[in-house]
Amino acid sequence: MSVRTSVLDAPDKQPPTAEQPWQRLHPRMIVVSVSWLVGPAVPLLGAILVARDLLNSHGLIVLGSYIVVAGVQAGHEWVRYRTTRFRITDSQVELHSGLLFRTDKSIPRDRVRSADLTANPVHRLFGLAAVKVGTGEHTARSEDEELVLDGISREQAVQFRALLLGRGAGDTGGEAPALPVPLARMRWSWARYAPLTVTTFAGVLAVVTGVSKLLDTLGLDVTDSGTARGVWDWLSAVPLAVAVAVVTLVLLAVGVAGSLVAFTEAWYGHRIEREPEGALHISRGLLTSRSVSVAERRICGVELSRPLPLRLLAAGRLSLLATGLGGRGTQFPGTLGPAQLIPAAPLNSAHQITADVLDEAASPITQAVLRGHPRPALRRRLVRGCLLAPTGAAALAGACAAAGALPWWAAPVAAVLAAACGAPLAVDAYRGLGHALCGDYLVVRHGTFVRRTVALRRDRVVGWTGRQTYTQRRAGLCTLTATTAAGKGAVRIRDVGVADGLRFAEAALPGLVAPFCGAPTGPSEHRDKP
Numbered sequence: 001m002s003v004r005t006s007v008l009d010a011p012d013k014q015p016p017t018a019e020q021p022w023q024r025l026h027p028r029m030i031v032v033s034v035s036w037l038v039g040p041a042v043p044l045l046g047a048i049l050v051a052r053d054l055l056n057s058h059g060l061i062v063l064g065s066y067i068v069v070a071g072v073q074a075g076h077e078w079v080r081y082r083t084t085r086f087r088i089t090d091s092q093v094e095l096h097s098g099l100l101f102r103t104d105k106s107i108p109r110d111r112v113r114s115a116d117l118t119a120n121p122v123h124r125l126f127g128l129a130a131v132k133v134g135t136g137e138h139t140a141r142s143e144d145e146e147l148v149l150d151g152i153s154r155e156q157a158v159q160f161r162a163l164l165l166g167r168g169a170g171d172t173g174g175e176a177p178a179l180p181v182p183l184a185r186m187r188w189s190w191a192r193y194a195p196l197t198v199t200t201f202a203g204v205l206a207v208v209t210g211v212s213k214l215l216d217t218l219g220l221d222v223t224d225s226g227t228a229r230g231v232w233d234w235l236s237a238v239p240l241a242v243a244v245a246v247v248t249l250v251l252l253a254v255g256v257a258g259s260l261v262a263f264t265e266a267w268y269g270h271r272i273e274r275e276p277e278g279a280l281h282i283s284r285g286l287l288t289s290r291s292v293s294v295a296e297r298r299i300c301g302v303e304l305s306r307p308l309p310l311r312l313l314a315a316g317r318l319s320l321l322a323t324g325l326g327g328r329g330t331q332f333p334g335t336l337g338p339a340q341l342i343p344a345a346p347l348n349s350a351h352q353i354t355a356d357v358l359d360e361a362a363s364p365i366t367q368a369v370l371r372g373h374p375r376p377a378l379r380r381r382l383v384r385g386c387l388l389a390p391t392g393a394a395a396l397a398g399a400c401a402a403a404g405a406l407p408w409w410a411a412p413v414a415a416v417l418a419a420a421c422g423a424p425l426a427v428d429a430y431r432g433l434g435h436a437l438c439g440d441y442l443v444v445r446h447g448t449f450v451r452r453t454v455a456l457r458r459d460r461v462v463g464w465t466g467r468q469t470y471t472q473r474r475a476g477l478c479t480l481t482a483t484t485a486a487g488k489g490a491v492r493i494r495d496v497g498v499a500d501g502l503r504f505a506e507a508a509l510p511g512l513v514a515p516f517c518g519a520p521t522g523p524s525e526h527r528d529k530p
Contacts, residue, residue: 020087020088020089021087022085022086022087022096023085023086023087024081024084024085025080025081025084025149025150025151025152026126026128026151026152026153027081028126028127028128028151029077029081029128029150029151029152030074030077030078030081031122031126032120032122032123032126032128032151033073033077033080033151034070034073034074034077035120035122079099080097081151082099083096083097083098083099084096084097085097086149088109088160088163088164090109091108091109091110092106092107092108092109093106093107093109093112093133093147093164094106095147095149105147107133107135107147109164111135112133112134112135112164112165112324113134113135113294113295113298113322113323113324113325114133114134114165114292114293114294114295114298114322114324114325114338115131115132115133115134115160115161115164115165115292115293116131116132116134116290116291116292116338117129117130117131117157117158117161117290117291117292117293118130118132118288118289118290118291119154119288119289119290120287120288121287121288123154124154124289127153127154128151128152128153128154129152129153129154129157130148130149130150130151130152130157131148131149131150131152131157131160131161131164132147132148132149133147133148133149133164134324134325135147135324161291161293165277165279165293165295179276180273180274180275180276180281181273181274182271182272182273183272183273183274183353183356183357184270184271184272184341184342184349184353184356185270185271185272186267186268186269186270186271186284186342186343187345187349190267190342190343190344190345190346190349191260191263191264193310193313193315193343193344193345194259194260194262194263194343194344195255195256195259195260196307196309196310196313196315196344197259197307197309197310197344235247263343264286265285265286265287265288266284266285266286266343267284267285267343268284268285268286269283269284269285269286269289270282270283270284270342270343271283271284272341272342272353272356272357274296275293278295278296278297279293279294279295279296280293280294280295280296280299280320280357281293282294282320282338282341290338292325292338294320294322294324294325296359298322298323298324298486299320299321299322299357299358300321300322300323300456300457300460300484300485300486300487301321301358301441301454301455301456301457301460301486302318302319302320302321302341302354302357302358302365302454302455303318303319303321303452303453303454303455303487304316304317304318304350304354304365304452304453304454304455305317305318305319305450305451305452306450306451306452306453307449307450308448308449308450310344311451314346314347315344315345315346315347315350316344316345316347316350317340317342317343317344317345317350318340318341318342318345318350318353318354319339319340319341319487320339320340320341320357321339321454321456321484321486321487322339322486323485323486325338325339325486325487339487341353341357351363351365351366354455358455360439363455364438364439364441364443364455365443365453365455367438367439368436368437368438368441368443368455369436369438370434370435370436370443370445371434371435371436371500371504372433372434373430373433373434373494373495373496373497374476374477374495374496374497374500376475376476376477376495377430377433377475377477377494377495377496378426378427378430379475380471380472380475380477380495381426381427381429381430382422382423382426382427384422384426385419385421385422385423385425385426385429386419386422386423386426389418389419389421389422390414390415390416390418390419390422391415392418393414393415393417393418394411394412394414394415394418395411396414397410397411397413397414397415398410398411425448425449428448429446429447429448432445432446432447432448432451433445433446433494433495434446435493435496435504437458437504437507437508438455440457440458440459441455441456441457441458442455442456442458442461442482442491442508443455443456444456444482444491444492444493446492446493446494454491456482456484456486456491458508458509460484460485460486461482461483461484461508461509462483462484462485463482463483463512464480464481464482464483464505464509464512464513465480465481465483465490466478466479466480466481466498466501466502467479467481468498472495476497476498477495477496477497477498478495478496478497478498478501479492479493479494479495479496480492480493480496480501480504480505481493482505482508
């Protein structure tokens with residue numbers, strides 16, 4: 001037996017000031033944990049039913065293996081239910097779990113930064129939820145480094161979230177509780193931007209890949225189907241341009257429909273509220289509901305991201321920078337984690353919500369007058385776009401041509417196209433660079449395919465790092481990084497002049513880099529803390 005103890009965000013584990021009874025997960029969580037097997041079971045059984053005349057022993061083996069996996073998963077979850085216990089004391093959040101490998105976790109309550117309450121459709125069907133405790137750590141790479149209470153009743157989850165954020169039920173002094181202040185709600189007109197995100201293309205790829213994998217798993221050959229042969233014969237009979245157009249339209253329709261469905265499921269019922277106790281509350285979701293509460297004292301700023309298609313329509317997505325929420329989520333293509341405030345929306349809506357969330361009269365992003373970067377930064381981007389990109393494209397196309405996948409003329413054509421696109425993209429990337437101080441915030445912008453603008457509170461910057469590559473040193477440039485506890489832990493100002501960067505860092509945090517402001521060139525790396 002192995003015993004592992006984890007004390008998160010605290011060097012020493014303090015004993016609880018009041019003895020609290022240990023609690024178990026809800027027994028219905030066993031069914032909830034096995035529910036993920038239902039999703040693959042539906043297309044599996046559907047394919048077996050539709051193609052039963054083509055079914056062979058390989059398909060029966062797959063079905064039997066699936067049943068065995070379901071039994072093993074159910075047994076594993078029963079063991080987890082029997083061996084997991086938790087409690088919330090006056091000073092600690094404690095979780096004990098495991099049979100052969102025992103894990104003990106403890107988080108001081110004063111280190112709790114956020115509480116993320118999630119309930120998927122099966123959770124909601126059985127009245128359960130999961131609460132993830134956020135501590136502001138950027139190094140958590142697995143569930144072993146997080147504290148998650150998965151499989152408690154929804155009422156218990158709501159109570160725990162209130163306790164974790166310091167809001168008890170008896171704090172009103174007998175008076176009627178104050179109502180939350182609404183800041184934003186989802187508008188269905190925003191759905192028109194959903195097809196312009198990566199969800200559209202990812203949805204097409206997921207459908208094609210999923211169908212192909214399912215047929216291969218069952219050992220079925222689609223060419224044996226009469227319907228498939230009929231479609232192929234029709235495409236072969238029509239002109240090539242018509243066939244390509246039909247296939248493109250079908251794939252595009254699948255992608256658009258998938259993006260709209262994903263938008264509805266993710267953002268149905270979305271609202272942002274400011275709670276009387278001093279917390280920002282974000283909730284959304286149709287089938288899987290998600291509710292996140294973040295103490296306002298933990299909010300550090302916002303990030304406005306604008307992929308190239310959204311830039312053309314003056315739209316963007318807004319994410320919250322706060323300790324405990326981490327960076328942008330990457331669980332599924334086109335979706336973000338709990339830090340995302342709104343989906344793709346018009347810029348005026350994003351700027352208004354930014355001002356409301358930060359409790360400012362206007363968005364710092366619209367008020368800031370960004371300083372441009374020196375001309376050597378443009379030369380660096382032109383070199384990448386006009387020399388490196390065409391060379392790489394030609395090499396890739398040449399390798400494909402050598403393998404017989406492309407004709408011999410593909411390499412020069414790829415190089416010409418890459419050079420033609422590289423120059424305007426390089427100029428656009430250079431024009432996107434900018435930084436400024438606006439009141440209590442520093443504002444930084446960069447990017448071309450995805451242009452990101454960050455507004456970060458100056459008092460949340462805990463240090464500066466200056467880095468120079470060899471080419472940056474020769475050009476008199478550096479990358480200046482503001483270290484913070486929010487988001488991904490860093491905000492980078494790329495290819496800024498060394499002297500200008502040092503002056504900017506000194507103006508943002510007076511006295512921090514003053515000894516270096518008079519230097520004609522910056523060090524290759526410098527880090528300091530206030």
